[in-house]
Amino acid sequence: MHSWSLLSDGFFLSLSLCLDIGIANVAIISLALSHGFKPGLVLGLGTCFGDLFYAALAGMSALLQFSAVRWVVWIGGAIVLLLLTWKMAREALYPASAPPVKGEADVGAPRPDHWKSFLRGGLLAV
Numbered sequence: 001m002h003s004w005s006l007l008s009d010g011f012f013l014s015l016s017l018c019l020d021i022g023i024a025n026v027a028i029i030s031l032a033l034s035h036g037f038k039p040g041l042v043l044g045l046g047t048c049f050g051d052l053f054y055a056a057l058a059g060m061s062a063l064l065q066f067s068a069v070r071w072v073v074w075i076g077g078a079i080v081l082l083l084l085t086w087k088m089a090r091e092a093l094y095p096a097s098a099p100p101v102k103g104e105a106d107v108g109a110p111r112p113d114h115w116k117s118f119l120r121g122g123l124l125a126v
Contacts, residue, residue: 009061014051016077024124035111042114046121
């Protein structure tokens with residue numbers, strides 16, 4: 001049962017790390033916009049497992065045994081989510097003017113392989 005606890009701690013740490021807008025999230029958004037939901041999801045799952053692997057190596061699950069560390073992660077994640085919610089709501093109410101988009105998405109472009117996307121996500125996270 002102890003291994004499940006370590007696995008869940010690592011996974012939830014990974015989710016909290018995915019809340020920031022970093023290179024992995026930009027890659028996920030870019031891939032999802034250009035090739036659809038499923039390739040973006042696979043890349044996102046790869047980053048989650050990459051973070052999990054990295055956290056297991058770094059011993060982050062040992063730090064999450066302390067309630068103060070868990071509270072800092074939870075409160076920090078909640079603050080980041082509230083900030084992003086406020087910025088998205090502000091942008092929805094008062095959108096910035098964007099340049100006109102020319103052309104359509106290329107439907108004939110080859111879709112990326114799921115395993116390559118998963119591994120790319122893992123490498124981006126590590």
